[in-house]
Amino acid sequence: MSTATRRGILVNPYLRMNNEMVEQIHRGSMELLQNPGVEVWNEEAAALYDRGGAAVSRRGENGAWWVKIPEKMVRDALEAAPRRVVLGARNPENALVLDGAEPRVFFGTGSETNFILTTRAEKFVSREDPSRERVFPLHGKKRGTLEDLCRAARLGEQLEHLDFFIRPVNIQDDDITEHNKDVNKFFACLDNMTKHVMAGLTELEQMDNVVHMAEIVAGSAGELRRNPVISFITCLTKSPLQLVDDATRKMLAAVERGLPVVLSSSPQGGSSAPVAEAGMVVQINAEILAAVVLSQLARPGAPVIYGSVPVRARMDNLHDMYGAPEFNQYNVDCVQMARYYGLPVYSTGGVADAKVPGIQAAVEKFFSHLYVTMSGPHLLHYAFGLLEETQTFCFEQAVLDNEHIGMVKTVMEAPEIDPETINDNLEVIRKVMQSPHRLFARYARKRIHSGRLYMGYPFEGGEEYDETMLRAMEATEQLLAKPAPRLPEEVRQRVFDEVPGILDRLK
Amino acid sequence: MSTNNELIEAIRYNVIQGRRNKDDEGLEDELTGRPGVEELVREALDKGVPLQDILLRGLSEGMQVVGEKFERKEYFIPDMLAAAEAVGTVMDILEPHLVKEGRQPRGKFVLATVENDQHDIGKNIVGIMLKGAGFQVVDLGISVPSATIVEAVRREEANFVGLSALLDTTMRFMEKTVKGLEAAGLRDKVKVIIGGAPTSPEFAAKIGADAHCRDAFAAVATAEKMAAGSM
Numbered sequence A: 001m002s003t004a005t006r007r008g009i010l011v012n013p014y015l016r017m018n019n020e021m022v023e024q025i026h027r028g029s030m031e032l033l034q035n036p037g038v039e040v041w042n043e044e045a046a047a048l049y050d051r052g053g054a055a056v057s058r059r060g061e062n063g064a065w066w067v068k069i070p071e072k073m074v075r076d077a078l079e080a081a082p083r084r085v086v087l088g089a090r091n092p093e094n095a096l097v098l099d100g101a102e103p104r105v106f107f108g109t110g111s112e113t114n115f116i117l118t119t120r121a122e123k124f125v126s127r128e129d130p131s132r133e134r135v136f137p138l139h140g141k142k143r144g145t146l147e148d149l150c151r152a153a154r155l156g157e158q159l160e161h162l163d164f165f166i167r168p169v170n171i172q173d174d175d176i177t178e179h180n181k182d183v184n185k186f187f188a189c190l191d192n193m194t195k196h197v198m199a200g201l202t203e204l205e206q207m208d209n210v211v212h213m214a215e216i217v218a219g220s221a222g223e224l225r226r227n228p229v230i231s232f233i234t235c236l237t238k239s240p241l242q243l244v245d246d247a248t249r250k251m252l253a254a255v256e257r258g259l260p261v262v263l264s265s266s267p268q269g270g271s272s273a274p275v276a277e278a279g280m281v282v283q284i285n286a287e288i289l290a291a292v293v294l295s296q297l298a299r300p301g302a303p304v305i306y307g308s309v310p311v312r313a314r315m316d317n318l319h320d321m322y323g324a325p326e327f328n329q330y331n332v333d334c335v336q337m338a339r340y341y342g343l344p345v346y347s348t349g350g351v352a353d354a355k356v357p358g359i360q361a362a363v364e365k366f367f368s369h370l371y372v373t374m375s376g377p378h379l380l381h382y383a384f385g386l387l388e389e390t391q392t393f394c395f396e397q398a399v400l401d402n403e404h405i406g407m408v409k410t411v412m413e414a415p416e417i418d419p420e421t422i423n424d425n426l427e428v429i430r431k432v433m434q435s436p437h438r439l440f441a442r443y444a445r446k447r448i449h450s451g452r453l454y455m456g457y458p459f460e461g462g463e464e465y466d467e468t469m470l471r472a473m474e475a476t477e478q479l480l481a482k483p484a485p486r487l488p489e490e491v492r493q494r495v496f497d498e499v500p501g502i503l504d505r506l507k
Numbered sequence B: 001m002s003t004n005n006e007l008i009e010a011i012r013y014n015v016i017q018g019r020r021n022k023d024d025e026g027l028e029d030e031l032t033g034r035p036g037v038e039e040l041v042r043e044a045l046d047k048g049v050p051l052q053d054i055l056l057r058g059l060s061e062g063m064q065v066v067g068e069k070f071e072r073k074e075y076f077i078p079d080m081l082a083a084a085e086a087v088g089t090v091m092d093i094l095e096p097h098l099v100k101e102g103r104q105p106r107g108k109f110v111l112a113t114v115e116n117d118q119h120d121i122g123k124n125i126v127g128i129m130l131k132g133a134g135f136q137v138v139d140l141g142i143s144v145p146s147a148t149i150v151e152a153v154r155r156e157e158a159n160f161v162g163l164s165a166l167l168d169t170t171m172r173f174m175e176k177t178v179k180g181l182e183a184a185g186l187r188d189k190v191k192v193i194i195g196g197a198p199t200s201p202e203f204a205a206k207i208g209a210d211a212h213c214r215d216a217f218a219a220v221a222t223a224e225k226m227a228a229g230s231m
Helices: A019-034 A043-052 A071-080 A146-158 A181-190 A204-218 A221-226 A245-256 A277-298 A325-341 A359-374 A395-412 A419-434 A441-450 A468-480 A489-498 B004-017 B037-046 B051-071 B077-100 B121-132 B146-156 B172-183 B201-207 B216-227
Strands: A038-040 A055-058 A065-068 A084-087 A096-099 A104-107 A115-125 A133-143 A164-166 A196-199 A230-234 A261-265 A304-308 A311-313 A345-348 A379-381 B108-113 B136-139 B160-164 B191-195
Touching (some): A019 A325, A043 A055, A043 A065, A043 A245, A043 A277, A115 A395, A146 A395, A181 A196, A245 A261, A277 A304, A325 A359, B004 B051, B004 B077, B037 B051, B051 B077, B077 B121, B108 B146, B121 B160, B172 B201
Parallel strands (some): A230 A261, A304 A345
């Protein structure tokens, strides 16, 4: 296996909170874990907490277990949890190394939208001046299908700045059932891309089929643990401070199988968590730490990722709101907390509340693409193509986001300032001062041709009106025209033979 | 020892690399220290390589490749400028030889940024490109009073005047210069070409200039047409 892995972008992290604030959040979370503690709806989890030293009590025969977690258990769990988690990939060069001590950012998709925003160009004639014709993009909405997921994976393979893949669309075909959904969604991703594939599990009973598929793709059971081509996302927390039964069982099952798991919590500021930054962060941090404790009680050393997906409530309908500046504040704080604990972090950014691509979408997305990236999360999910508060995925928007993330990465590059570059530049300035025209143009040439210089907005066009979307449509079409990186035929055949439920049309 | 053909090919290659002389780095690696266009042209002249070959097969063909690369978006303005500058540098060396062979230069430009205007990036780029295209260029610099420009036209017996302005407050000095040329009886001896952000073809017509050029490429194309008598 090659040692080269994806580079992402190593940032000099922006610190929103000072050390004292970080300490205060930590202390607040520790207090919450003791009072009121966590309400746990899964018996195995309650037993694990109990054996680990928590104070566990039950309210009635059918009630939840109340678990009060002492700080020592948190400390022990943080001691046991690995600082470094590897997310493998079909192409090992696409693997991601997440190091709790190194703020290297990788960008990924998310997260199971129900709708695809379709785009087509249509010609319009002005009523005032019928000689004036213009082409504008028009959008439509359709339910996501397995075919859309395959296309999204193929596109994801081609997007330069897309480092990991979470299915951006929910497959809603008539022949997809609760029972065959998991194997089909994982196969659609793995057969159409060579990057890391992450997902939540629909049905716990499918875990072994999915893991077996991944073992076949990786080469063997042992190879899958060395190069985990898939990982799981488990949202075991129901905010505030409850661990739900189903997702907790899925988390425990994934941990048991030795695969990386995101321990995700997604409270909504203003409804399921305080809207105030301090309250939101103190609560989500407690929720994620409760899950970290549980994972390490189940299997010390289990590779887990601090999964912070704090959002804000939109006050006219209580939907999730991603364009809110507070959303970005919450997320940046969580990244800082994860780094305080030395854990790899899965963070959130780049979603628009806007329903279609355009100015609102660009502002909302770029704002959080940039700001959350500055804080140095390891995994920035939701970063591609998401519109309408994550209700809708748009291929062309994903292509736009890819370019915008590239710009963010350039901004985040470490400054190249050292004695050698200073001296080189002094020499250039002196040479130019001695020249008749005082022009630095010729000294820009090597950088231009090295590809390290931003050469202009790739979707530029239109003197009278914005043609960005038309250019993005062309680019999307070109990327999707490239062949899918299918699994080798013998691997596909083994998957079809040994993993039940994969639909014929994927074969 | 290089053969004539090798020398001409090296001149062409170094034009494409935009290397004036041995100190220029060019685009490809490790070129610094190797002879550039200037050294190669001197060597070619010493060896008696025909002037025609240096000009056409070396410099012009090199510039043509650069132009094609620019069209294909493989090259950018800095590459065009570097190549034009490399050619412009040796035009001074070649000039006496051209005169000796009885060849007429393409024409002489007096260039200036007009009075009260300090902006010269555009004017300098035009100067480099014109020189690269084989025109002689007398650059008077920035904030040049119209009387100085008129005097230079007379002294240099220039065929063209190129006037540049970036500010809408200074472009009026272009008109003053045109009037100055008229008063000095020089107006029908020179073509006046103007350029700069606030200027336009309409403005050029209004002040009695011969042409407005939106960029350096247009300036070269316009000057070439005028020199050929087709404009």
